[in-house]
Amino acid sequence: MLPELGHFALILAMLLAALQGFFGIAGPALGRDRWTAAVTPAVAGQFVMLATSVACLIASFVDNDFSVLYIAENSNSALPLFYRVTAMWGAHEGSLLLWIFLLGCWTVAVAIGVSKLPRRFAARVLGVLGVVSFGFLLFMLATSNPFLRLDPPAPDGRDLNPILQDPALAIHPPILYTGYVGFAVAFAFACAAMLEGRMDQMWARWTRPWTTAAWAFLSVGIALGSWWAYYELGWGGYWFWDPVENASFMPWLVGTALIHSLAVTDKRGLFKSWTLLLSILAFSLSLLGTFLVRSGVLVSVHSFAADPTKGIFILVFLCVMIGGALTLYAWRAPLLKSQAGFDLGARESFLLFNNILLVIAAATVLGGTLAPLISDSLNLGTLSVGTPYFNPTFMLSMLPLTALLSVGIHANWKRGRLSDSTRTILITLTIAVTTAVILVYGVYSNGKVLSPVAATLGVWIIISSLIDPIDRMRRKLSLPRSVVGMAVAHVGLGMFVLSVTTVESFTLERDVALGVGQQTTVGNYEFRFQGVEAIEGANYNGVEGTVVVTRHGFPISVVHPQKRQYWVQRQVTTEASIEMHHGSNVFVALGDDLGAGKWSVRFQIRPLVNFLWLGAFIMALGGAIAATDKRYRMAKEVTAPVAAPGGVTAG
Amino acid sequence: MNRFLIPLGAFVLLAIVLAVGLKHSPEKGIIASPLIGKPAPAFTTTLLNDTNAKFDSGQFKGRWTLFNVWGTWCFECRNEHQALLDIAKRKEVRVVGLDWKDEDPTATQWLQDLGNPFDVIATDHDGRIAVDWGVYGAPETFLINPQGVIVHKYVGALTMEAWEREFLPRINAKS
Numbered sequence: 013m014l015p016e017l018g019h020f021a022l023i024l025a026m027l028l029a030a031l032q033g034f035f036g037i038a039g040p041a042l043g044r045d046r047w048t049a050a051v052t053p054a055v056a057g058q059f060v061m062l063a064t065s066v067a068c069l070i071a072s073f074v075d076n077d078f079s080v081l082y083i084a085e086n087s088n089s090a091l092p093l094f095y096r097v098t099a100m101w102g103a104h105e106g107s108l109l110l111w112i113f114l115l116g117c118w119t120v121a122v123a124i125g126v127s128k129l130p131r132r133f134a135a136r137v138l139g140v141l142g143v144v145s146f147g148f149l150l151f152m153l154a155t156s157n158p159f160l161r162l163d164p165p166a167p168d169g170r171d172l173n174p175i176l177q178d179p180a181l182a183i184h185p186p187i188l189y190t191g192y193v194g195f196a197v198a199f200a201f202a203c204a205a206m207l208e209g210r211m212d213q214m215w216a217r218w219t220r221p222w223t224t225a226a227w228a229f230l231s232v233g234i235a236l237g238s239w240w241a242y243y244e245l246g247w248g249g250y251w252f253w254d255p256v257e258n259a260s261f262m263p264w265l266v267g268t269a270l271i272h273s274l275a276v277t278d279k280r281g282l283f284k285s286w287t288l289l290l291s292i293l294a295f296s297l298s299l300l301g302t303f304l305v306r307s308g309v310l311v312s313v314h315s316f317a318a319d320p321t322k323g324i325f326i327l328v329f330l331c332v333m334i335g336g337a338l339t340l341y342a343w344r345a346p347l348l349k350s351q352a353g354f355d356l357g358a359r360e361s362f363l364l365f366n367n368i369l370l371v372i373a374a375a376t377v378l379g380g381t382l383a384p385l386i387s388d389s390l391n392l393g394t395l396s397v398g399t400p401y402f403n404p405t406f407m408l409s410m411l412p413l414t415a416l417l418s419v420g421i422h423a424n425w426k427r428g429r430l431s432d433s434t435r436t437i438l439i440t441l442t443i444a445v446t447t448a449v450i451l452v453y454g455v456y457s458n459g460k461v462l463s464p465v466a467a468t469l470g471v472w473i474i475i476s477s478l479i480d481p482i483d484r485m486r487r488k489l490s491l492p493r494s495v496v497g498m499a500v501a502h503v504g505l506g507m508f509v510l511s512v513t514t515v516e517s518f519t520l521e522r523d524v525a526l527g528v529g530q531q532t533t534v535g536n537y538e539f540r541f542q543g544v545e546a547i548e549g550a551n552y553n554g555v556e557g558t559v560v561v562t563r564h565g566f567p568i569s570v571v572h573p574q575k576r577q578y579w580v581q582r583q584v585t586t587e588a589s590i591e592m593h594h595g596s597n598v599f600v601a602l603g604d605d606l607g608a609g610k611w612s613v614r615f616q617i618r619p620l621v622n623f624l625w626l627g628a629f630i631m632a633l634g635g636a637i638a639a640t641d642k643r644y645r646m647a648k649e650v651t652a653p654v655a656a657p658g659g660v661t662a663g
Numbered sequence: 664m665n666r667f668l669i670p671l672g673a674f675v676l677l678a679i680v681l682a683v684g685l686k687h688s689p690e691k692g693i694i695a696s697p698l699i700g701k702p703a704p705a706f707t708t709t710l711l712n713d714t715n716a717k718f719d720s721g722q723f724k725g726r727w728t729l730f731n732v733w734g735t736w737c738f739e740c741r742n743e744h745q746a747l748l749d750i751a752k753r754k755e756v757r758v759v760g761l762d763w764k765d766e767d768p769t770a771t772q773w774l775q776d777l778g779n780p781f782d783v784i785a786t787d788h789d790g791r792i793a794v795d796w797g798v799y800g801a802p803e804t805f806l807i808n809p810q811g812v813i814v815h816k817y818v819g820a821l822t823m824e825a826w827e828r829e830f831l832p833r834i835n836a837k838s
Contacts, residue, residue: 342671
């Protein structure tokens with residue numbers, strides 16, 4: 013009964029989304045106030061239906077209802093309760109439902125947030141979100157219904173993909189999707205502003221907290237995914253430039269550009285058309301990511317659903333949404349004129365370069381991701397680009413970006429001259445170079461050519477970001493959340509840059525065949541292999557090795573890397589053991605049984621690698637602080653009484 | 664010329680690339696097996712309900728063989744069963760089953776209920792053979808030529824359309 017209820021709720025949600033889209037766009041366009049007023053109830057109704065649907069699916073999972081095809085394919089009666097719940101988004105159909113549900117949550121939050129904005133504008137924002145939701149619900153009901161029954165019911169389920177049975181990966185999709193979907197809000201604001209013909213500074217200010225919040229979620233989501241790959245996939249890497257990873261990274265890069273360009277539009281009324289375009293692009297790349305992952309166009313280690321018919325549907329949807337928004341843009345953007353100018357040394361210039369470099373970075377990632385497709389459609393054979401392409405091209409735009417950050421952060425708006433902050437720049441740079449040299453040649457050694465440069469840039473960002481808040485505190489000036497948030501996020505970026513540098517430069521790695529009692533040395537650490545024992549978990553069995561770790565003979569730890577084989581899918585997973593010591597991660601993963609009591613074991617010493625994820629979380633924290641600045645709440649109250657201006661109205 | 668049309672133009676180009684990519688993709692959606700073109704991985708195992716009789720992978724030689732990996736716990740296998748029965752009836756190939764991670768009595772009962780399409784049923788109680796064959800999840804079906812070389816691998820429930828589209832042309836071309 014529950015699956016049918018959930019299915020029915022989905023159909024109702026789709027109808028309500030259609031109403032929300034229609035009333036939200038047609039109401040203000042035709043000046044029908046009753047239609048406009050119907051939007052908010054439609055939002056509420058849709059949300060209730062989506063929540064019902066999600067609850068039904070989760071309840072059916074908990075219930076082990078294997079008469080539902082999706083549950084039979086992705087769960088098992090031996091699966092622990094926690095994973096039976098998270099298995100809901102373990103594959104295509106359920107993760108799509110989660111996507112739509114999160115869009116519903118954002119829409120409700122927006123509906124509450126925009127209640128103080130001009131009514132027609134608010135209705136348009138919600139209307140655009142309704143169209144997005146309708147498209148996805150139609151897609152789901154037509155091609156990917158999670159509630160389909162299986163007749164006769166399966167005696168037991170095929171189990172959740174074992175590599176997804178992990179706490180970090182269980183919470184990774186909801187957070188990542190919250191970020192993805194959040195860009196729909198910026199997109200909706202941009203579309204509403206263009207429909208309204210009111211593309212002034214106000215829409216940028218209204219959009220900023222939403223975009224920053226979405227960006228923060230996306231940052232955490234990506235970091236969690238990378239962290240999971242690091243300890244679960246068993247080879248100790250943290251980023252693979254895999255199509256699925258790129259799919260989430262491209263919106264992040266453009267989203268980063270967008271939050272910076274929104275700042276310029278908000279504060280100075282500049283870059284208006286550019287900001288509109290970025291708002292469209294950030295969400296378009298989220299949709300494109302969905303297309304790439306779900307259509308089977310690109311084969312990836314992460315994609316578990318691949319189906320060309322779904323691809324056609326998403327492509328059509330992509331054309332309607334993105335094509336529609338870009339057409340609107342081509343029509344409206346020429347009306348925009350920026351009056352104010354700015355000096356070359358002003359903050360605006362630096363943010364312009366920031367935007368250009370970030371968009372170039374996103375374009376290189378897009379190019380690399382689509383290269384196999386493009387070469388295939390031109391009949392040049394199957395070409396695949398990997399790390400040798402991505403790493404250098406990405407660095408080419410990121411190194412100048414990080415340097416510009418440390419210089420530009422001191423610049424003033426409008427009238428800025430570099431000479432004003434020369435002293436600060438030189439002092440911070442000197443400290444950064446000294447620290448980097450000590451780090452690269454003193455603490456570690458044998459770096460690559462770029463190591464001291466990149467380490468300098470990382471340290472430089474951290475110091476430069478702290479100058480302004482410290483200066484404000486010393487002069488007893490107010491310290492608004494936006495300033496604190498910005499400093500925190502940039503410190504996070506600095507930590508990230510520093511970590512990538514040390515990890516890429518100083519990682520030690522060895523794969524060794526060890527028998528019981530044998531020992532090997534990696535860097536300053538010695539590892540003694542004590543053999544393996546059989547283990548059994550709730551739904552898997554496997555082996556657990558014991559390795560004694562010492563440093564120059566002093567005992568540090570005893571670690572237990574595992575290899576598990578899950579019963580139902582017979583899949584083998586590697587549970588590496590990771591110990592942090594002196595800032596480095598000591599990584600031990602069990603490889604293959606070589607027979608005669610010998611095992612291949614992988615050892616890695618990765619210095620400062622935890623700074624990578626910590627840096628990403630701190631960036632997100634900065635975003636969260638900035639998004640809750642008082643300024644945005646004030647702004648809404650001030651503009652509330654302003655009626656929608658005549659201007660250009662659509663229709 | 665309106666420079667604000669450039670993004671739209673770029674998007675149209677991208678959409679064309681995606682559409683072409685989509686047209687080419689059906690082949691890519693299949694999990695390619697590194698075993699294709701290689702001799703069938705060797706194994707010797709007992710037959711279903713007969714622990715004395717053995718099946719050896721050397722027996723693949725001499726005839727076209729459809730090697731189907733299944734289990735009673737696998738519901739997709741139930742979906743493909745009719746197709747297997749139909750293929751068996753046409754006698755164009757020998758159909759060898761590998762009863763994967765299963766109990767002999769349940770498997771026997773299953774075949775009594777649904778009919779038995781298999782000429783020979785080998786068993787893989789502990790799942791070792793399936794690992795050597797790179798089986799990702801049942802059902803999976805391999806086409807093996809008279810030289811004992813794997814020619815094709817099919818993942819998921821077999822259908823008559825798949826049989827005519829992917830298997831028959833390969834048999835007719837090479838025999």
